[in-house]
Amino acid sequence: MKLAPAVLLSLAVSSPALAAGQLPRDVVPVLYDISVRPDAAAMTFAGEETVSVDVVKPTRTIVLNAADLKITRATFDGRAVPVKLDAAAQTLTLTLPRAASVGRHSVGFAWTGAINKSAAGLFAIDYAGADGKQQRMLATQFEAPDARRFAPMWDEPAFKARFRLSSTAPAGQRAVSNMPATSVTNMGGQQLYRFGETPVMSSYLLFLGMGDLDRKTAKAAGVEIGIVSRRGVVDQGDYVLGAAKRLLPYYNSYFGQPFPLPKMDMIAGPGSSQFFGAMENWGAIFYFEPELLFDPARTTASAKQRIHVVVAHEMAHQWFGDLVTMKWWDDLWLNEGFASWMESKAGADLNPEWEVRAGVIAGDREVAMGLDASSGTHPIIRQVENVDQISEAFDGITYSKGQAVIGMLEATLGADKFRDGIRRYMAKYKYGNTVTDQLWAELSAASGQDVRTIARDFTLQGGVPLVTMTGSTCRNGVTTVSLTQGRFGLDTASKAPQTWHVPLSVATVGGGDTDTLVTGTAATPVTVKGCGAVVLNHGKASYARMLYDEAGHAALVRDYPKLTLEDRVGTLGDDYALASGGYQDLSRYFAVQARVGATANPLEWSTVTGKLASLNARYAGTPLEAPLRARTVAILSPVLARVGIDAKPGESALTSNLREDLVGLLGASGDQALAAQARGYVAKLRTDPTAIPPAIRQPILSTYAANATPAEWDQLLALAKAEPSPVAKNRLVSLLGAARDEAVAKRALALLGTDTLSDPQKAALLRSVSNAHPELALDWAIANRKLVEGFIEESSRAGFIIGLARGSNDAATLPKLRALSTASSKAAVDRTIAGINVRRSAAERLRPAVEAWVRG
Numbered sequence: 001m002k003l004a005p006a007v008l009l010s011l012a013v014s015s016p017a018l019a020a021g022q023l024p025r026d027v028v029p030v031l032y033d034i035s036v037r038p039d040a041a042a043m044t045f046a047g048e049e050t051v052s053v054d055v056v057k058p059t060r061t062i063v064l065n066a067a068d069l070k071i072t073r074a075t076f077d078g079r080a081v082p083v084k085l086d087a088a089a090q091t092l093t094l095t096l097p098r099a100a101s102v103g104r105h106s107v108g109f110a111w112t113g114a115i116n117k118s119a120a121g122l123f124a125i126d127y128a129g130a131d132g133k134q135q136r137m138l139a140t141q142f143e144a145p146d147a148r149r150f151a152p153m154w155d156e157p158a159f160k161a162r163f164r165l166s167s168t169a170p171a172g173q174r175a176v177s178n179m180p181a182t183s184v185t186n187m188g189g190q191q192l193y194r195f196g197e198t199p200v201m202s203s204y205l206l207f208l209g210m211g212d213l214d215r216k217t218a219k220a221a222g223v224e225i226g227i228v229s230r231r232g233v234v235d236q237g238d239y240v241l242g243a244a245k246r247l248l249p250y251y252n253s254y255f256g257q258p259f260p261l262p263k264m265d266m267i268a269g270p271g272s273s274q275f276f277g278a279m280e281n282w283g284a285i286f287y288f289e290p291e292l293l294f295d296p297a298r299t300t301a302s303a304k305q306r307i308h309v310v311v312a313h314e315m316a317h318q319w320f321g322d323l324v325t326m327k328w329w330d331d332l333w334l335n336e337g338f339a340s341w342m343e344s345k346a347g348a349d350l351n352p353e354w355e356v357r358a359g360v361i362a363g364d365r366e367v368a369m370g371l372d373a374s375s376g377t378h379p380i381i382r383q384v385e386n387v388d389q390i391s392e393a394f395d396g397i398t399y400s401k402g403q404a405v406i407g408m409l410e411a412t413l414g415a416d417k418f419r420d421g422i423r424r425y426m427a428k429y430k431y432g433n434t435v436t437d438q439l440w441a442e443l444s445a446a447s448g449q450d451v452r453t454i455a456r457d458f459t460l461q462g463g464v465p466l467v468t469m470t471g472s473t474c475r476n477g478v479t480t481v482s483l484t485q486g487r488f489g490l491d492t493a494s495k496a497p498q499t500w501h502v503p504l505s506v507a508t509v510g511g512g513d514t515d516t517l518v519t520g521t522a523a524t525p526v527t528v529k530g531c532g533a534v535v536l537n538h539g540k541a542s543y544a545r546m547l548y549d550e551a552g553h554a555a556l557v558r559d560y561p562k563l564t565l566e567d568r569v570g571t572l573g574d575d576y577a578l579a580s581g582g583y584q585d586l587s588r589y590f591a592v593q594a595r596v597g598a599t600a601n602p603l604e605w606s607t608v609t610g611k612l613a614s615l616n617a618r619y620a621g622t623p624l625e626a627p628l629r630a631r632t633v634a635i636l637s638p639v640l641a642r643v644g645i646d647a648k649p650g651e652s653a654l655t656s657n658l659r660e661d662l663v664g665l666l667g668a669s670g671d672q673a674l675a676a677q678a679r680g681y682v683a684k685l686r687t688d689p690t691a692i693p694p695a696i697r698q699p700i701l702s703t704y705a706a707n708a709t710p711a712e713w714d715q716l717l718a719l720a721k722a723e724p725s726p727v728a729k730n731r732l733v734s735l736l737g738a739a740r741d742e743a744v745a746k747r748a749l750a751l752l753g754t755d756t757l758s759d760p761q762k763a764a765l766l767r768s769v770s771n772a773h774p775e776l777a778l779d780w781a782i783a784n785r786k787l788v789e790g791f792i793e794e795s796s797r798a799g800f801i802i803g804l805a806r807g808s809n810d811a812a813t814l815p816k817l818r819a820l821s822t823a824s825s826k827a828a829v830d831r832t833i834a835g836i837n838v839r840r841s842a843a844e845r846l847r848p849a850v851e852a853w854v855r856g
């Protein structure tokens with residue numbers, strides 16, 4: 001699963017307590033034969049199934065999962081048996097007249113269930129079709145524990161079985177599942193789709209979708225790749241079709257196992273979720289439209305890169321997750337950390353011009369280290385005992401720290417040996433389930449290195465190592481330094497002493513490099529060829545912060561332009577974070593930033609733009625706000641002047657990204673010239689919907705929205721209402737919450753009480769208001785709690801309102817958050833409060849350096 005970006009930036013929040021425990025193992029499913037009859041208009045469906053099961057141990061009771069299903073018939077070997085539902089545990093129990101004998105038997109059910117409005121189980125997506133007529137698409141979303149809302153199942157990843165699915169669909173519609181349809185039979189106003197039998201797989205990977213859909217295909221390595229979309233936009237899948245044709249053979253080769261299904265559909269749903277963007281159902285990957293469809297007339301270069309990231313992630317899951325699956329959810333990171341790492345590896349290998357590795361160092365790695373350096377963090381691997389805790393496993397630590405740790409191990413073992421280990425693991429465990437230690441064993445066997453010692457340090461304990469360099473001396477062309485380790489933290493709790501085995505590459509600029517392992521608390525001496533500046537964590541592949549002594553840092557600043565791009569953006573990140581944590585003065589960061597010159601890589605300027613945006617957010621509403629903004633504009637305006645507001649033919653994707661970043665920040669910082677330009681563009685939209693060039697469409701609209709007057713906000717609302725594309729409409733709806741003017745933001749909140757917007761749009765709009773006005777959004781949500789809970793998905797409900805306060809700098813927010821603390825939301829409240837306290841204390845700490853800097 002690919003999380004929604006906002007979720008990835010956070011630590012997990014728990015959802016309401018649902019069910020506990022795991023199912024008994026004495027009866028296991030072998031083959032499900034499921035048929036369903038959805039009634040989309042009535043938002044209900046009926047189902048029947050026969051499950052071939054193996055009884056492993058004689059038993060009189062059979063326990064499996066079901067949630068929100070009304071069971072109308074239950075049989076064992078064809079005979080009716082009594083059934084008991086436990087709503088809290090989400091189980092149903094069959095009681096047999098006498099103990100079932102060991103061997104093959106069959107269990108049968110008939111039931112009715114509900115079609116949901118948000119993405120859990122079988123759900124509906126409503127949208128306006130190309131002809132303006134209202135359309136309803138159906139799709140399923142089962143990860144983590146929602147297959148049980150579709151059919152009674154052994155709904156745990158270790159119960160792998162084969163599935164034979166059939167479904168009715170209205171005449172004229174297309175239905176899609178994991179396997180191709182083997183027959184489609186007309187039955188009056190309905191069609192009956194029978195799909196081929198799947199290989200053994202976990203229940204959470206089953207998929208069914210249907211609607212007024214187009215499909216377009218291409219072939220790669222003998223597999224049919226399909227783009228499935230609402231009618232009229234399937235050509236917007238061309239970019240992904242091309243990308244997937246390259247990714248499939250790339251993965252076939254990397255994993256050493258050919259993709260095992262005859263087809264791989266990628267289905268675009270014209271909706272959204274607060275929680276996720278895409279889901280790796282085997283052979284039938286589901287995406288919300290912005291993550292899959294690329295409209296060259298309206299979408300920016302960064303959106304194309306995001307699509308590649310998401311598609312590469314979901315396709316990697318077809319092996320890592322679908323072919324080999326974690327045994328239980330406590331090893332979810334095996335799925336998600338690996339797919340997140342693979343999305344960047346494949347992205348880098350297939351699109352070298354995107355500088356993906358450096359982008360990850362400036363992006364995901366910083367996100368992970370930020371989350372991991374506060375008291376709310378947790379180890380990558382942690383105990384998951386019940387459904388409640390399953391959804392908690394999907395967070396920035398599982399994904400982004402998982403990604404960074406896998407990347408560190410690849411760099412430590414070497415890319416080829418690492419890949420050989422992955423191939424061994426795939427060959428050994430295909431169609432099966434694993435625990436993390438089984439991956440370490442195969443990597444160790446392939447590389448001849450002890451992977452476990454390093455890997456366990458980084459997966460079984462939370463926190464970020466800090467490596468400190470002292471005493472650099474150079475004699476006879478060889479530099480000697482002394483390295484010690486501690487722990488990098490942004491608050492007191494996250495600074496509690498801890499050690500790791502930190503693999504580290506140490507280099508000198510213009511000299512050599514050497515690999516070392518920093519362990520324990522004693523100093524590690526390291527020698528490396530050359531007398532240039534010492535670069536710790538050369539390549540920035542290791543998951544740790546690097547702190548230099550005075551002379552070492554001065555040398556780094558001096559030689560900065562000679563560093564690799566990864567080391568340049570990584571140093572900017574380290575120096576900013578080390579100042580935030582109180583390990584050094586922010587002036588060190590400013591000294592490095594001052595070395596980012598006119599000819600720097602656009603990614604460096606994007607990194608600087610991000611840091612300055614974060615600094616501006618820290619002092620919003622304080623006396624430093626105006627001078628800081630002025631200094632920011634003074635530094636970045638010339639960069640935008642060089643890049644130009646209009647895209648140049650043949651410019652790099654990174655330049656296009658930088659323009660977006662610059663316009664985004666400068667536009668939101670009240671740059672009046674830019675605001676006027678944005679007004680001019682939007683005025684033209686009334687007569688020409690393509691008046692804004694795609695490369696700047698989104699940031700220009702953001703600038704307009706950030707500076708909107710009440711009359712301009714009305715104009716934006718009119719644009720949103722008139723927009724025919726569901727994706728573009730959703731973007732405009734979110735922008736309705738982006739105004740800096742509080743009175744305008746209140747208009748957006750007032751819209752939430754009307755029926756102008758869909759439930760997912762309301763959630764997105766409220767979250768958008770919270771970006772510029774966290775306190776206002778929080779207060780409004782508390783006052784309108786019932787209304788808010790009505791439009792939030794159940795899986796996000798416990799944390800959503802709390803999360804609105806995430807950007808707050810105001811101490812008055814803390815008691816309001818504490819008042820929201822319940823048994824299931826306490827962890828989320830504590831983490832949000834910890835985050836706010838970290839920001840507040842960092843703002844205090846950095847203030848003198850910022851004051852000095854704005855004075856120039």
Ligand SMILES: [Zn+2]
Nearest residue numbers: 001002336339
């Ligand atoms: Zn995933």
